[in-house]
Amino acid sequence: MKEFQIEAVKPPKLVGVEVAEKSWKILEHQILVICNHNKSNHSLDLEELDRNAYKMAWHKCGEQPYSGLVSILTSQLEKIATSLEDYDGALFLEELVRKWTAHIRAVEVIRHVHMYISSTNKTKCTYVQIIRNVHMYMDGSYVRTERTPVHELGLDLWRDNIVRRFKIQERLKYALPELVQRERRGEVINRGLMSNFVKMLLFFGTPVYRNVFEAPLLNVSHGFYRGESQLLIKSRGCGDYLKETEKRLSEEIERVSNYMDRMTERHLINIVVDYMIQRHVNKLAHMKNSGFIGMLMDDKYEDLARMYALFKRTPNGLGVIRKGIAAHIRNIGTQLTEPERLNDPVDFVQGLLDKRDKYDKIINLAFNNDKMFQDAFNSSFEHFINLNPRDPEFMSLFVDKKLREGLKGASKEEVEIVLDKVMRLFRYLKEKDIFEKHYKQHLLKRLLANTSVSEDAERSLISKLKTECGSQFTSKLQGMFIEVKSSGDTMKQFYEATGHELGDGPTLAARVLKTESWLTQSTTTCNLPSEILTVADRFETYYSHSRKRRRVTWQTNMGSADIIATFGDGQKHELHVSTYQMCVLMLFNSGDGLSYKEIEKATNISTSDLKRCLQSLACIKGKNVLRKEPMSKDIVEDDMFFFNDKFSSEFYKVDVGTMVEFEFEEETRKRVKVDGKHEIEAAIVRIMKAQRALDHRNLVSEVTKKLQSRFSPDRVEIKKRIESLIEREYLKRDKDNSELYRYLK
Amino acid sequence: MRRASSKKASSNSTTSTNSSAMDLFRSATGKAATKELERIDQLFYSYSNESSGMIDPEGIEYLCSDLEVEHTDVRILMLAWKMQAEKQGYFTLEEWRKGLKALHADTIVKLKKALPELENEVRRPSNYVEFYSYAFRYCLTEEKQKSIDIESICELLELVLGSQFPQQVDFFVQYLKTQVDYKVINMDQWMGFYRFCNEISFPDFNNYDEELAWPLILDNFVDWVKSKQS
Numbered sequence: 001m002k003e004f005q006i007e008a009v010k011p012p013k014l015v016g017v018e019v020a021e022k023s024w025k026i027l028e029h030q031i032l033v034i035c036n037h038n039k040s041n042h043s044l045d046l047e048e049l050d051r052n053a054y055k056m057a058w059h060k061c062g063e064q065p066y067s068g069l070v071s072i073l074t075s076q077l078e079k080i081a082t083s084l085e086d087y088d089g090a091l092f093l094e095e096l097v098r099k100w101t102a103h104i105r106a107v108e109v110i111r112h113v114h115m116y117i118s119s120t121n122k123t124k125c126t127y128v129q130i131i132r133n134v135h136m137y138m139d140g141s142y143v144r145t146e147r148t149p150v151h152e153l154g155l156d157l158w159r160d161n162i163v164r165r166f167k168i169q170e171r172l173k174y175a176l177p178e179l180v181q182r183e184r185r186g187e188v189i190n191r192g193l194m195s196n197f198v199k200m201l202l203f204f205g206t207p208v209y210r211n212v213f214e215a216p217l218l219n220v221s222h223g224f225y226r227g228e229s230q231l232l233i234k235s236r237g238c239g240d241y242l243k244e245t246e247k248r249l250s251e252e253i254e255r256v257s258n259y260m261d262r263m264t265e266r267h268l269i270n271i272v273v274d275y276m277i278q279r280h281v282n283k284l285a286h287m288k289n290s291g292f293i294g295m296l297m298d299d300k301y302e303d304l305a306r307m308y309a310l311f312k313r314t315p316n317g318l319g320v321i322r323k324g325i326a327a328h329i330r331n332i333g334t335q336l337t338e339p340e341r342l343n344d345p346v347d348f349v350q351g352l353l354d355k356r357d358k359y360d361k362i363i364n365l366a367f368n369n370d371k372m373f374q375d376a377f378n379s380s381f382e383h384f385i386n387l388n389p390r391d392p393e394f395m396s397l398f399v400d401k402k403l404r405e406g407l408k409g410a411s412k413e414e415v416e417i418v419l420d421k422v423m424r425l426f427r428y429l430k431e432k433d434i435f436e437k438h439y440k441q442h443l444l445k446r447l448l449a450n451t452s453v454s455e456d457a458e459r460s461l462i463s464k465l466k467t468e469c470g471s472q473f474t475s476k477l478q479g480m481f482i483e484v485k486s487s488g489d490t491m492k493q494f495y496e497a498t499g500h501e502l503g504d505g506p507t508l509a510a511r512v513l514k515t516e517s518w519l520t521q522s523t524t525t526c527n528l529p530s531e532i533l534t535v536a537d538r539f540e541t542y543y544s545h546s547r548k549r550r551r552v553t554w555q556t557n558m559g560s561a562d563i564i565a566t567f568g569d570g571q572k573h574e575l576h577v578s579t580y581q582m583c584v585l586m587l588f589n590s591g592d593g594l595s596y597k598e599i600e601k602a603t604n605i606s607t608s609d610l611k612r613c614l615q616s617l618a619c620i621k622g623k624n625v626l627r628k629e630p631m632s633k634d635i636v637e638d639d640m641f642f643f644n645d646k647f648s649s650e651f652y653k654v655d656v657g658t659m660v661e662f663e664f665e666e667e668t669r670k671r672v673k674v675d676g677k678h679e680i681e682a683a684i685v686r687i688m689k690a691q692r693a694l695d696h697r698n699l700v701s702e703v704t705k706k707l708q709s710r711f712s713p714d715r716v717e718i719k720k721r722i723e724s725l726i727e728r729e730y731l732k733r734d735k736d737n738s739e740l741y742r743y744l745k
Numbered sequence: 746m747r748r749a750s751s752k753k754a755s756s757n758s759t760t761s762t763n764s765s766a767m768d769l770f771r772s773a774t775g776k777a778a779t780k781e782l783e784r785i786d787q788l789f790y791s792y793s794n795e796s797s798g799m800i801d802p803e804g805i806e807y808l809c810s811d812l813e814v815e816h817t818d819v820r821i822l823m824l825a826w827k828m829q830a831e832k833q834g835y836f837t838l839e840e841w842r843k844g845l846k847a848l849h850a851d852t853i854v855k856l857k858k859a860l861p862e863l864e865n866e867v868r869r870p871s872n873y874v875e876f877y878s879y880a881f882r883y884c885l886t887e888e889k890q891k892s893i894d895i896e897s898i899c900e901l902l903e904l905v906l907g908s909q910f911p912q913q914v915d916f917f918v919q920y921l922k923t924q925v926d927y928k929v930i931n932m933d934q935w936m937g938f939y940r941f942c943n944e945i946s947f948p949d950f951n952n953y954d955e956e957l958a959w960p961l962i963l964d965n966f967v968d969w970v971k972s973k974q975s
């Protein structure tokens with residue numbers, strides 16, 4: 001055997017795979033250390049880590065570690081999972097989060113290492129970057145946004161081994177919502193923990209978040225709010241209940257923003273709204289005393305606003321309130337317009353205005369000026385305002401009072417405010433023509449008696465009416481103004497031209513008006529006292545002279561006069577009287593103790609007017625400038641009248657009644673007709689109730705007989721009333737005899 | 746347009762609520778009668794709406810085309826009357842049974858054949874008043890509704906009285922369309938018009954007395970016609 005001397009060969013330099021193997025072993029160990037979040041010797045680990053990684057990269061062997069990584073991590077995670085199963089409740093969650101945070105860090109480190117190893121172009125400059133990043137991540141202050149294969153791997157592994165592990169998942173599904181429930185019940189929980197968990201789940205994608213967290217949470221939320229709402233609805237009034245609901249809602253929203261994903265907000269809100277509000281919408285709205293009716297009556301703006309905001313979240317909640325309010329307004333409105341309550345028209349209209357203001361305010365403050373609410377409100381108002389046929393008249397009376405007294409001393413703005421409010425009510429009226437008719441009559445009185453508080457206010461209202469109804473509506477009204485004004489000018493001119501001739505006679509203030517605009521009655525005249533005649537004739541001459549082809553006729557039933565009368569003890573009083581009254585009184589200048597017949601002859605005033613006139617002069621306490629014999633209330637032909645020397649009044653100026661007596665025929669006629677309807681109907685019912693069955697001819701004659709002392713009912717009207725009663729099922733026609741009516745009620 | 750053939754598929758659907766009634770029927774009548782009832786029911790289901798369990802307006806249209814009758818024809822109204830149908834445009838099972846049983850019709854062919862006889866029956870004076878009054882009630886669609894608008898009344902008048910009193914109907918419809926006092930007609934006025942057609946000589950109105958209990962609308966109508974004639 002030859003003897004060979006084998007030289008001790010130097011161990012070959014560790015190259016390629018061998019280097020990789022060695023480095024890898026070190027790396028593996030270090031990774032494990034990190035995975036177990038052993039924080040000691042941090043920097044040392046890192047340096048080692050880097051060196052080894054560097055070596056591996058240098059030797060260009062990047063493939064091997066990948067599969068190695070998978071196996072390390074998987075076995076690690078197995079261990080973690082098993083250990084987690086031993087924990088429970090809050091501890092479970094905390095431990096899980098801890099492991100997770102560590103895992104993330106490890107993955108990040110590994111990622112860098114891997115990148116380092118597997119890249120072929122790693123240069124020193126990026127090396128520094130990597131180190132820095134790794135440092136940052138170890139501190140937990142760096143959040144990765146992009147994903148890399150290693151990152152993905154780490155997450156997938158975590159998801160598959162931990163999150164998807166059945167027992168853990170089940171625990172998560174229970175524990176996470178349980179924390180939320182505790183917070184709902186008032187406990188303080190670890191929000192940071194929750195936030196971390198949610199972030200973790202979100203890492204794995206929305207489906208995982210939904211499956212593990214959101215769905216179980218929504219589930220328990222259903223139960224929670226179902227119970228909560230049922231408990232509260234039994235014990236709280238509506239306002240309180242809604243306050244609670246609002247609180248809960250904002251809690252949930254805050255909760256979501258703090259530690260959940262935004263997508264959950266919508267679902268939670270839906271649950272709260274559904275259980276707390278939607279299911280109890282009707283109960284809440286109509287709750288006795290505390291429901292919306294109570295809120296409306298007490299002007300609880302805050303509560304109403306809350307109700308509005310909350311009900312708006314439901315599909316039909318606002319509709320419920322809206323319909324309820326509309327019905328409520330209709331009800332109270334209908335009550336307001338019941339005939340028995342209508343003692344004072346002016347109060348009534350003021351009440352309407354106040355109601356309107358109230359609801360305007362409510363819609364503004366509580367319902368966000370919601371147009372649908374405005375509409376519902378308007379239509380309810382419109383409904384009950386038109387229930388009473390006399391409403392247009394009442395509104396005119398209201399305006400009349402305002403323009404005569406109410407707006408005295410008011411500033412321009414105040415006037416505008418009041419008139420605008422009136423206009424808003426006016427818009428609701430269906431029978432605007434009736435309003436116009438009454439308004440014209442009232443305006444006429446105001447203009448002639450000069451009782452209007454402000455011409456500007458009058459004009460302002462007319463122009464508002466014009467805007468609303470067009471110029472046709474108001475043309476006549478505007479004409480009236482112009483005529484009154486021009487009459488004033490005419491008088492001035494008259495006195496300038498003829499004043500010197502008239503000397504000490506009575507002062508005339510004539511109003512020249514075109515016949516068609518003003519008159520609803522036929523002209524009546526009477527004999528004027530001679531002093532008046534003088535100046536009146538003078539005026540007539542002047543007028544027809546200056547305006548050719550125009551004829552003037554004195555409307556003696558519309559005028560007024562101021563007379564100074566001297567009574568028994570030298571007492572003087574200035575009496576404000578109507579033209580007729582003046583004619584009568586002037587007679588007593590030339591004689592006393594005049595009979596009715598004499599007065600009638602001298603003045604030539606029509607019978608009904610004269611009787612009214614004498615009544616107002618002789619029979620009214622405090623205004624009886626004449627004495628009547630006998631002292632009865634009614635005027636009869638044999639009465640005698642004397643100048644009342646003993647008349648006294650604490651005032652110098654006495655208003656003995658101007659044109660108050662003078663009623664428009666039409667108005668009276670109309671009033672009779674309106675009352676007639678009710679009277680006829682009442683008579684029919686009374687007769688049929690007594691007779692049970694009656695034929696048409698006899699019924700008509702009975703009704704006529706019954707009412708003959710008051711007025712003679714119109715045959716057509718009677719038929720109308722009968723038919724109305726048939727429709728309302730008070731009467732019915734007999735089956736066999738078509739002429740027979742039977743009483744039903 | 747979908748044909749009725751698809752609707753006839755539900756012959757196997759069972760009545761849920763009326764099975765006890767069916768049983769009573771079966772036990773009370775003979776076998777032939779039972780067969781008839783079954784066919785009547787089957788016929789019903791071929792037109793009825795699955796979800797509502799009633800024949801709805803669409804079903805009625807199909808029925809009409811099968812009967813070869815316009816669905817605005819008065820005979821459909823007469824059929825409704827025979828059934829005492831409550832809601833315009835709908836037939837319930839009970840109503841259907843009532844009507845068809847009375848007409849002894851358990852197939853479309855038989856029903857079609859029964860129509861002329863039904864017409865005769867309705868036109869008998871004793872029945873016509875009832876039919877006339879039914880026609881009005883049938884058109885009241887809303888709860889608590891008591892009157893019908895002028896437009897619909899004119900159509901109804903044509904349908905129900907057009908053949909019997911063509912002149913009166915013609916004039917009255919004209920009057921209704923031109924006047925402004927009435928926007929709706931109530932039952933009393935409706936019945937009044939029928940009595941008017943039957944009793945008052947036309948077009949001279951010699952025996953009309955407005956002092957009697959005629960509804961006011963007829964007084965106005967007579968005045969209107971007279972003023973047109975002069």
